[in-house]
Amino acid sequence: MPALKVENLAKTFPLKKPLFGPAPPGVRAVRPMSFKVETGETLGVVGESGCGKSTLARMLVGLLEPSEGRIEIEGRALDNADPAEFGKLIQYVFQDPQSSLNPRKTIRQVMEAPLKRLHGLGRTKRDSRISEIFASVNLREEFLDRYPHEFSGGQAQRIGIARALAASPRIIILDEPVSALDVSVQAQVLNLLAGLKAQFGLTYLFITHDLAVVEAVSDRIVVLYFGAVVEIGRAESIFANPRHPYTKLLADSAPVVGRPLTAPEQRGSELPDPLNPPPGCAFAGRCPRATDLCRAQVPELKDMGEDQLAACHHPLQD
């Protein structure tokens, strides 16, 4: 049984109806997408700004109600978008560790909230649970009575992770958990996350725009473009053998030591407009392989062999 199963999950943000005339169709932030995450797996989600990564994450934890589709966690359907219900199964680690902590609450108050509200633990049980969690994220207990502004980014992110763990979830959504941190601290947090996953048998959904980071931590990777999945594959092979031209563009754009500087994309390519989406493949306007078929018909996600799926009419071959 997969830890997380998503079927045809989609979100459309309605636009304001003008005074005269019919309401516009709305912005499709996430187009219907389906995927599974096995227990103990780390699924990486990559994409550029505006591709729907954060909307997807917020739907998965119940902060945003999906327009359609269903979310199943360990076989249980979660139909009501109630964060308190989701909270015990799935938790969220935010991108900006400082702004995810209330500046006027001590760390102890922050840590106690999920233990009290979600699990109804008594005072002594709470204290022992907090000590346990703090030990596992390498934080000293004396931090508990301090306020968020006294911590560096890395420490604050550990506190954010500790808070997520306090709910004893099965799955943690990590939304760009290290992109606000310095590189030397980034590695500390990534290693900590890997250790916690083994220790508590967690399942991760790791959202980022950094290809190198996602490759280093994930088992499988989903590539999003314009609100839709364009490719899914194993982490070790997806960037080396991309089937979708967009995945290849991403891989070629990442700055790598020892690779000469090239602009992998022709100049002047324009991104698709969310208010006026193209009828066919959203990437067609930037794609060197695009044909009339691509501009007319949205490609389906197809099996490309070796656990790889891509949504492309003209996939790349080795």
Add this chain to the structure above:
Amino acid sequence: MRAFLKLLFRNGLAAMGAVVLAAILILVLITPLLPLQNPDSTATADRFQKPFSEGHPLGTDHLGRDLLSRLLHGTRLSLAVGIAAALIAATIGSAIGIIAGYFGGRTDNIIMRGVDMLMAFPYILLALAIVAALGPGLMNALIAVAAVNVPFFARNIRGITVGLAGREFIDAARLAGMGHTRIILTELLPNVLPVIIIAMSTTVGWMILETAGLSFLGLGSQPPQADLGSMLGEARSALISHPHTSVVPGIMIFLIVMSINLLGDGVRDALDPRLRSGALSRASATTLVDRKSDIPAATDDLLAIQELETQFHVGKRNYRAVGGVSLAVKPGECLGVIGESGSGKSVTALSVMGLVASPPGVITGGAVRFQGEDLIGTPYETLRQKRGDRVAYIFQDPLSTMHPLYRVGQQLAEAIRSHHRISKVDARARAIQLLKDVRIPNAESRVDNFPHEMSGGMRQRVGIAMALANEPEVIIADEPTTALDVTVQAQILSLLDDLRRDRGLAIIFITHDFGVVAQLCDRVAVMYAGRIVEEGPTQAVLGAPAHPYTKRLIACVPELGGGRRELAAIPGLPPVVDDLPPGCAFATRCDKAQEACQAGDVALKGAAPRAVRCLYPEEAV
């Protein structure tokens, strides 16, 4: 709290207001204990006695009542009503504002349109209508004044709440299983409270005036009860013949309202976090210079930063952001400066053109030479002529560096026209050409876009175009691609690379990304805690890092194509630059550190162009 009071009393006017208000408050608090006459006992024979007459220090009114006694009792009542009205208005208004701001959507719409309707009436008319409906009396005047001020609080607090409700810690609270009521009370309210206090402190004065106004019209306190407004009202008929009867309560109202307003403004300034950090203390046009050491001699580089020291003086603390940095670039060369946050890389860059905010920034040593001429300490006008013309900057976030209300073409033209006298038409043509140079498609139509109409990559191209506008010799790019997507970053980097090759531009490129440095830069300098720890040609530094920090920092960064792996982390945190240890700043995190590392200053040495600041380097240089 102590810091708050200290800050408050540094403001002279606020301190004066506080003293006056405190004196009045003490007076009215002890009024019942003072040997005063009954404020309501009339003595028609003694009517209109002048001030300083026997038994009546402030004289008497038209019924011969003692003015001093009436004044103190009246002030007591007016203050009580004003403060009570402020508290009621603040409580109800804030509750409405928080609910509207937190729930948003339809709830917000209905509540706020109701509040708007309340605001559509002139406030005094509304107050009159309320009193007319409820009947005259001090209590009803209080209700009217409070009701009239509810919209002010509701709108203010709603605005703050909308901003807070979108913050991540509210989402986190929801995920922790907290309900709406609990979130409002324990997450939102503590963050909104300072704003409520500020709004209250600035409106109490108004409310006292409004209550006095209603009493003046005979709708507030009823005779014989005295409050400041009714005292004025009763004295109105004798304004010319016996002015003291109206002057006495008039001065009291003036003193109360003035002192409350001065104090309220002071409280607002002291509580506002932006003002506390000194953001509104106007920065001088160039960074302050206070050089004690000798000024290094000129070199033949295009731009040379020599032994630069920049510090931030905040209170008693001295943050040594840049502690003796030397860098130089030649035409057509790209120098990478790499470091983590707090390493001093951005402050170094800003010091070049004297752009570090002063206060608190001070350049305390070294020189910055452009074509041999020392820029530090030069008059503002000389520096202004070079800024953007000879040395230009590209910043990280083009959205915040461009003016949101001007079209990009106008901003480009302004950049040109501030250095060259050309006509508006020529400037516009040049702006279009610049946009073409940075490969913006449809430059002729894009020139009339506002910044918000462009994507992040397009905006950064405009930022680069603006830097190129006056054909500078040097461009200092401070993390220009950090906020951009990778596909856009690749385009911007290749654009910068072409520009420097075609035009012989020297680029100082500040970043934290080794991949970017490797692709773009000829040489690289690694900074840690305000100093350069290693420098050399890019290939040499990245291929065979000599400083343990460089080596371990490179190992921290995952590289694409490496597969799933454990990353090598550096334990600990970078030091805070107001309390640097003696010797090597990295020693506490370094596994090769010996006693000698922390004993004394470690010099940057090696065979040019390589150099390393380490006693036990990984590689001999």
